Amino acid sequence: MKVLEIVERYVIPDRLEQKIAKGDKLLMRAWSAGCSTGEEAYTLAAIFEEARKWDSRGWDYTIIATDINKASIEQARKGVYRPWSFRKDPPQRYLKYFSFSNNCWEVAPQIKKRVHFFVLNLMENLYPSLHTSTVGLDLIMCRNVIMYFSEDKRQYVLDRFYRSLSPGGWLVLAMPELPWADSKKWKRFKVNGVTLLKKPDNLSNVAKIKGANSRSRVEINTKACHSSKASDIDDETSAFVAPDKDKVFSEFKRLVAENRFEEAKQALFRHIVIDRGNCFSSQDIYNLLDPFVRTMIDSGRFTEALTFVEQLTEYCKFEPALYIIKAFLYRELDRLDEAIVAYRQAIYLNPDAISPMLFLASTYQMVGRKDLARRYWRKAYDLLLKKQDKNEVLPYGETMTVSEAITTLEWFLKDGRWERESYLIESGSSNGGNGAFE
Structure with missing residues (x-):
């Protein structure tokens, strides 16, 4: 199962359950850190946009996307991509959020306006901060970035990500980057073979779901995907299988x-x-x-x-x-x-x-x-x-x-x-x- 599918099927329902339990505003906040030219951020926005259509409670979302490279951010804001920019064409249910012409994919205006791009250096003391909208986050996506940092810089970034997340918030790293996350701070959940990190929260729906016999109260896009099942989630890190x-x-x-x-x-x-x-x-x-x-x-x-x-x-x-x-x-x-x-x-x-x-x-x-x-x-x-x-x-x-x-x-x-x-x-x-x- 792809990481973004897991976000749709598990992360979104889990965070909404926590917000309902706490009486918090139903607003999902996500951050694509090291977003390069924005493909991941726009795909995430399409997932959020599609998911909320199948939930009658009227929740909303906001996404920020940052990169150290100014040229990448400028390109991301255009929202126009060559076909190879995406690993494959968008799934059928997301095609309405992209248009294809002149051998390019263009992000629909309704999705483009949902993602706020700006330059941010992860080594600088600019997060967590209200000024950069990097506080109280539900999800941080940062894959294939910290692997290029020295150990002290990795821990600097991971600590700030931890502080940027709400209790119960999720962090998605690339598989090779997972060992650098302090197991004393982060909980690990293996979802259909993919491992995600979670900032602990006693109200976590995922923490309870392993022993649950009933389906989650929140189901997202039931026509397009299966509901969460207890057997799908485990708090063990899966081993990486290298390609031949x-x-x-x-x-x-x-x-x-x-x-x-x-x-x-x-x-x-x-x-x-x-x-x-x-x-x-x-x-x-x-x-x-x-x-x-x-x-x-x-x-x-x-x-x-x-x-x-x-x-x-x-x-x-x-x-x-x-x-x-x-x-x-x-x-x-x-x-x-x-x-x-x-x-x-x-x-x-x-x-x-x-x-x-x-x-x-x-x-x-x-x-x-x-x-x-x-x-x-x-x-x-x-x-x-x-x-x-x-x-x-x-x-x-x-x-x-x-x-x-x-x-x-x-x-x-x-x-x-x-x-x-x-x-x-x-x-x-x-x-x-x-x-x-x-």
Whole structure:
């Protein structure tokens, strides 16, 4: 069962039950934290909008959505998306909240006005706060965000989320992020295999539902889904089952070989954005994306490839492989200054990665900055000498081993050859040429 389905079937009824028991106003407050370009927030609004139609008590809802990236927030406010932005088309009962034209999904005005987007840095002391509407919340969605923070920053964010929630409020994290939540503070509930966190509340309907023999007093959208059942909910964390990487790669290669680019993009989005914290390494992401980008270029879809990689980078701001691929595309477009920035970002994220240093040095040579080119060649050479396995193939590449790179750099840096020769020393496949040189 998908997380948002669980929100519809269990979280909404549970929170309404608590509000009724306490005599509180029937207003649901939700926050999509780290919302990127807003797909999750709008989908959540559609779920709330549809759910309340099947409840005669006239409850209402409000949703805020935040991200640190101003450009993402501006895009989110437009509410227009390419088909691959959603993992699949909206379910039939939600189609009325989206319109499809010119190969784009557009959010209906009635849903768009329900979501309030604004820039917020989770590291800043801006929540919980009445000013940012981050108090008394019933639900916080924050998936695949805190996994990129250091331990102290994770705990800082989780503590503030805890304080932002009402007693009995729910927090939804990605599965790999769950172990960081303090079990002494949070209660865990496994709902049909998906684990959610809950701020304790003695009046919790979910806390009582395990032993209940009767159906919940609140049923949402009974025509579209089943009611809550006691067997569905357990307070144990389910184990994560990693996808079969060999199967993933095989299926993806088949899609690319058949030029099924839209399906391939959806698969890439799922494995890079959704599953990146589960089982896919940075090298796996590179190995998936690099041949796909090259196939798109060969098919004349250069701009589409660049746009796709840029959008992936918006979701995965700390993934060096994406910046390396993006830099390669910039170089192919002769946008060398932007390529330099992207390579430097990759090196910042992974200071020990040698291949982007070689790429960066070659790019500096292209723009006539031979001093900087030599600096990065020398830095790469020093890192290569520290490698124990000289037969190791350099990450983010295909062919050049550590030993081969050392030999080539020693020859190239000797007696000022780097100033006289036209060779551009690089490693791997994203060099625009054949093999190790171009």
